Amino acid sequence: MGGAAGQPVEPVHAEDPVFTVLGVEPLPWSATPALRFSLHVSDPQGRDVHTVALTSEIRIEPAKRAYAAGTHEKLVELFGPEERWASTTHAFHWTKVELLTPSFVGATSFELDVPLSFDMELAATKYFYAIQDGHVPLSFVFSGTVLYRNEQDHLRVERVPWSCIAAWKMPVAAWHKAIRAHYPQGGWVRLDDETLVALAAVKAGRGDHAFDDTVRALMEGHRG
Numbered sequence: 001m002g003g004a005a006g007q008p009v010e011p012v013h014a015e016d017p018v019f020t021v022l023g024v025e026p027l028p029w030s031a032t033p034a035l036r037f038s039l040h041v042s043d044p045q046g047r048d049v050h051t052v053a054l055t056s057e058i059r060i061e062p063a064k065r066a067y068a069a070g071t072h073e074k075l076v077e078l079f080g081p082e083e084r085w086a087s088t089t090h091a092f093h094w095t096k097v098e099l100l101t102p103s104f105v106g107a108t109s110f111e112l113d114v115p116l117s118f119d120m121e122l123a124a125t126k127y128f129y130a131i132q133d134g135h136v137p138l139s140f141v142f143s144g145t146v147l148y149r150n151e152q153d154h155l156r157v158e159r160v161p162w163s164c165i166a167a168w169k170m171p172v173a174a175w176h177k178a179i180r181a182h183y184p185q186g187g188w189v190r191l192d193d194e195t196l197v198a199l200a201a202v203k204a205g206r207g208d209h210a211f212d213d214t215v216r217a218l219m220e221g222h223r224g
Helices: 069-074 082-088 123-130 172-182 193-206 211-223
Strands: 018-026 034-042 048-060 092-100 107-115 135-149 155-160 165-171
Touching (some): 034 172, 048 107, 092 107, 092 123, 123 172, 165 172
Antiparallel strands (some): 018 034
């Protein structure tokens, strides 16, 4: 499920590596939900690169897309009332991934695997869950070190500056597909041990067969 190739942000130095995001797919056969991003890196200097020890911070850029009226209500917990969104929908952290690229001269493609969480206490999960269609604007912020051989065949190390950024629009359907493959028709809410014990006692006292029944009953009582 690929999206349109991202346009890398113009690096501060013309000789810096240039990163581009090419697509994304749910990671098949994984023990937990995960997405696999396909990326490309080119080295304008054409060096014999042994590897790039890369760190990628992925940020969500909520202000860079429009939202349907029904979605506004789901995002109030994150961004507050809609009239405040101009000042509250700033970029926020999703995840950070470290990896080693394959060896290359000039350019190469590589994959970046991102584990997913359905913990509704996390801002990123709340955001993805609220967005049912369209794209999620992302920024991949890269740092790390380039290990390469110079003309004398000596191993050298050079820093990857934080100015190496690739913007990309991720189809949100990829996230939902990966999550539903592991949590069909359901999700997870973290509870403290004390709260869980209390909820289990209410469930047992009511004779409910499932926690869903107990929670629904408590919600009905609250609305009543």
